[in-house]
Amino acid sequence: GAGVSQSPSNKVTEKGKDVELRCDPISGHTALYWYRQSLGQGLEFLIYFQGNSAPDKSGLPSDRFSAERTGGSVSTLTIQRTQQEDSAVYLCASSLAQRVEQYFGPGTRLTVT
Amino acid sequence: AQSVTQPDIHITVSEGASLELRCNYSYGATPYLFWYVQSPGQGLQLLLKYFSGDTLVQGIKGFEAEFKRSQSSFNLRKPSVHWSDAAEYFCAVGARQAGTALIFGKGTTLSVSS
Numbered sequence: 001g002a003g004v005s006q007s008p009s010n011k012v013t014e015k016g017k018d019v020e021l022r023c024d025p026i027s028g029h030t031a032l033y034w035y036r037q038s039l040g041q042g043l044e045f046l047i048y049f050q051g052n053s054a055p056d057k058s059g060l061p062s063d064r065f066s067a068e069r070t071g072g073s074v075s076t077l078t079i080q081r082t083q084q085e086d087s088a089v090y091l092c093a094s095s096l097a098q099r100v101e102q103y104f105g106p107g108t109r110l111t112v113t
Numbered sequence: 114a115q116s117v118t119q120p121d122i123h124i125t126v127s128e129g130a131s132l133e134l135r136c137n138y139s140y141g142a143t144p145y146l147f148w149y150v151q152s153p154g155q156g157l158q159l160l161l162k163y164f165s166g167d168t169l170v171q172g173i174k175g176f177e178a179e180f181k182r183s184q185s186s187f188n189l190r191k192p193s194v195h196w197s198d199a200a201e202y203f204c205a206v207g208a209r210q211a212g213t214a215l216i217f218g219k220g221t222t223l224s225v226s227s
């Protein structure tokens with residue numbers, strides 16, 4: 001079946017602009033995670049959604065970062081007033097409700113110039 | 114603090130030779146353990162996982178990993194490496210409950226020489 005999809009695959013933006021990154025999880029997966037992969041930092045957790053519960057935002061690095069999940073499926077990660085240090089690959093993962101293993105999308109490479 | 118250490122940043126192995134990638138973790142209790150592989154420009158693919166039971170687990174693409182509680186290790190092995198195995202490998206741990214973030218090591222890049 002179809003895996004996790006993310007769009008765009010690449011995004012180049014100017015410092016100070018807002019960006020939106022999209023994630024479409026595997027059908028039937030109610031849990032959705034966002035991670036950031038940057039050089040020297042490895043993979044860092046950003047935010048977690050499970051069904052209609054309040055999201056776990058404990059990994060968001062600043063209030064410029066936000067995410068929403070509409071209809072329990074597609075999620076959008078928004079970064080406002082982008083900074084150069086936001087340059088990274090943003091990975092989305094999904095899992096079944098009571099399962100631990102996560103399945104990752106191909107990522108969005110964000111470059112802030 | 115919870116952490117995952119992959120001591121080798123980069124390993125080069127000859128095609129056909131055996132491979133072992135090291136992973137050590139620090140965690141409050143025995144976590145769930147995972148190995149993922151990432152090819153250039155791709156997302157992470159789950160290779161294998163350990164939850165409980167037999168400490169030697171088999172995964173896809175001929176990989177296996179052994180959990181050693183006494184050493185807090187979960188090393189990945191493959192008896193004979195293929196050129197297509199060249200990629201970055203990540204060890205990760207997670208709590209024994211759904212809905213928690215995985216903690217990843219910084220990865221080991223595997224190069225395969227002919």
